[in-house]
Amino acid sequence: MCQCAEKQPHDETTRRRVMEAFLGGGILATLASFLYPVIRFMIPPPVADLGGSEVVAAKAADMKPNSGKIFRFGSRPGLLIMTADGTYKALSATCTHLGCTVQYRPDMHEVWCACHNGTYDVNGRNISGPPPRPLDAYDVHLRGDDIVVSRKQEG
Amino acid sequence: MSVFTAIYRWIDDRLHLDDILEFLRHKVVPIHSLSYWYFFGGMTLLLFIIQVITGILLLLYYHAGASEAFESVQYIMTQVQFGWLIRSIHSWSANLMILTAFAHMFSVVFLKAYRKPREMTWVSGMLLLFLVMGFGFSGYLLPWNTLAFFATKVGTEMAGQVPIVGHPLMVFLRGGDEVTGATLTRFFGFHVAVLPGIVTVLIAIHLFLVLRQGMSVPPKVELEWEAHPESRKEMRFFPNFALRETMAWYVVIGILGALAAIFPWNLGVKADPFISAPAGIKPEWYFLFMFQTLKLIPSKVWFIDGEVLGILGCSLVALLWTLLPFFEGDKPSNTKRWITGVSIFALFYMIGMTIYGYLAK
């Protein structure tokens, strides 16, 4: 680098400009690439799913009396039922016999498993067929237009 | 007058920064063949800062509770924009931090930087090392997956083996007799409040001591420079060394980003307290050497229970290691060589046991 005296001032400027471009541009670029994910991270996602304790199972407008709907709760399916008299029930949809997904039968007003003809009432109690245990029941609340299902509080 | 100058003037009028700036301007870093090891302390600090930032970001979405923790981490990994990145950086940075902390500690040992007058720096550093491992242990449980659950069970069980205080200690750590949601809450409190508070104070002390006392030089280089003063080489901290350290920090950030993007941290399976422990439960790699040592100790040594002996032994070694500077006097002596020998043994022992523990069933 000690040939500076022989260099033209023009080259000096170019060298310095290149260096500044690398350094300044580089620092800016890296800061941007650090800040961009952080800022995107801080913006809440559209699905404000609050972990596995609560989920919006359906909108009130979507449910008709004497009907059922399968929804996702954590990593397992759940069954939301609107009974004929308009109350909501929410149960685990995994049959306690061999794990098939149960369904609501409007003709029987009961929960039924197609695999081996097991039946539960709308409160989850196993009433006929092979299922050895009731279905887990969940709490259901209406929040505005959302039907929110949450796990029962631990005692 | 530029903006920066104006701001400087405003602050200087109120705080009189001259003497501080003079002090900083004269800070030098000794340059010799082993100078690169000086980077490791700063790298550990960088990684700690990254942990604090990513940790705070994770706090925006994490729920600490047995029924929510796993799902909230899953949410971060899948639903939150760049959540996978922030979480993976946090996990990788944790591991890298422990690695650099150990590298920093061992470099201090071999460069003999713990000698008088730097005993307090060493002790505060050792305490920081233990606390950093505590960070690792408490943080590992927070995603509430099977591996973490059982690793915590085994780890706290060992704490319970300490004579007399063991059981109360274990109950204190676990928030009960067993590892439950209460343990998770407690570990969360340790991880985000208690440990950060203590560690910040200790880092401040540690950094203050380093700034005040300057960098130490290895004995051989010291002798060389005393004999030939003209061979002494130093570099100003600001801006020379600082620029180079910034480059090193950029490299670390790059490595961290690559690890996080190419090897994202996995979720595992949600913990179920009622299943039996899967075979081959191991703690995280930084505890492996201790874990493997304990496994090799026979169940009864003389009349003492093997595990108790192992834990007391480890604790004793940790204590002696913390008091290392006080074994070495000023004058050259056999102790110095002996300590170097023990340190080399310790390093290879830890590396060997870690590999053994990793490969063992």
Add this chain to the structure above:
Amino acid sequence: MATLRNKFVPLGAAVAALALLSSLAPAPRVVHAQAAPTATAAPAAATPVNSCLDCHSSLPEPYGVTQDKFSQDIHSQKGLTCTSCHGGDNTSYDPTVAMSPAKGWKNFKDRKSIPQMCGSCHGNPTFMKQYDPGLRTDQLAQYHTSVHGKRLAAGDTKVAVCIDCHSVHDIRPPSDPHSTVYPLNIATTCSRCHSDAAYMKDYKIPTNQFANYNTSVHHDAMVNHGDLSAPTCTTCHGNHGAAPPGVDKVENVCANCHVFQAQMYEKSTHNKAFADRGLPGCVVCHSNHGIHMPSDAMLGTGPEGVCMRCHAPGDHCDRARVRIQNGLSQLDDSITAADKELRLAEDSGMEVSEARLAQDQAKDSLTKARVTIHSYQAALVENDIAAGMKIANKDLQAGKDAMVERDHRRIGLGISIFAIVIVLVGFWLYIRNKHY
């Protein structure tokens, strides 16, 4: 499980011997009688003097009944004792008095009267109500309709009577795991006669049912998975009214659990075809006792194939079979391919739990398609397969999208690394330039 009939002679000899002993040694009898109240007075007042047990507890099988054994009997626990069934006098140590027909003593050696005796209480609802109002009281009536009951009425005492299945003197309720009629034990109980080739020689029915059942998926469910609702002998044959369901009623039995398959079968061509030829419905393809987990190979032409046992190659049914088989393997392959792609994505660190959950639905469709086989209409099966394919393809796409996302991440990383390299070069140049 030999009949009591064969032991008649030794029984008579033992009784005679006892009678002789009792007449020769009154003194020990008195001592014994005095000892008895203290022995039995210690427990609750519910165990009064019982001369039957006192003698019979020291006799060998099958006359030996100890207090220990009898105390496990549900009847003993409800306050009944020897005389409740056998009659006689349990306060006397004189066998001629204790076992006197005048006092109502019965020995049931002819076996024929056992059902009647048990039914005299168990068939009386008013009587049974004081013990357990929930118990059925039609067992005897059912028994009369069973093969065992009918043959017994015709004079065959080799057949099972109440005590052969329920044991005697240590009868436990069916809910007790040690009971001979606890669901897990029922098949073993039936096999004591029905697997004994020598014993069953005259009946001209097979004796391999138990062996076959033990290879079945129902046995596996019960024994290996603890599913007590899985069928055992009595589930299909009845317990007290035990009889084979009848060739034309087999699918009714299976239909109790396998509802959809039965409904489809009922509406299908096979229903009438099998009925007309006297073939036993479900059993034709699935066997009766050795029912194994069905596989798609049953639709094939290999050793497990069932269709080509009747159908001719190349005919309409064979072509339908091929369509069904192809459709099922197509869906199976699609699900496997999607699983593989998702696995690849997961290993690369992508989170695909939503698609994993949907895979369960795809697998449900495959199960449903396999159920629809029983309609024997390829078009219906293809409907279910199409639904499953839609989901499996979506999941495959999700896996592929995850891999694309992974690539995006790598590109993003690449850009950051590039920027970092620029910065490092910049720093280096700066340091050099300023001679720092």
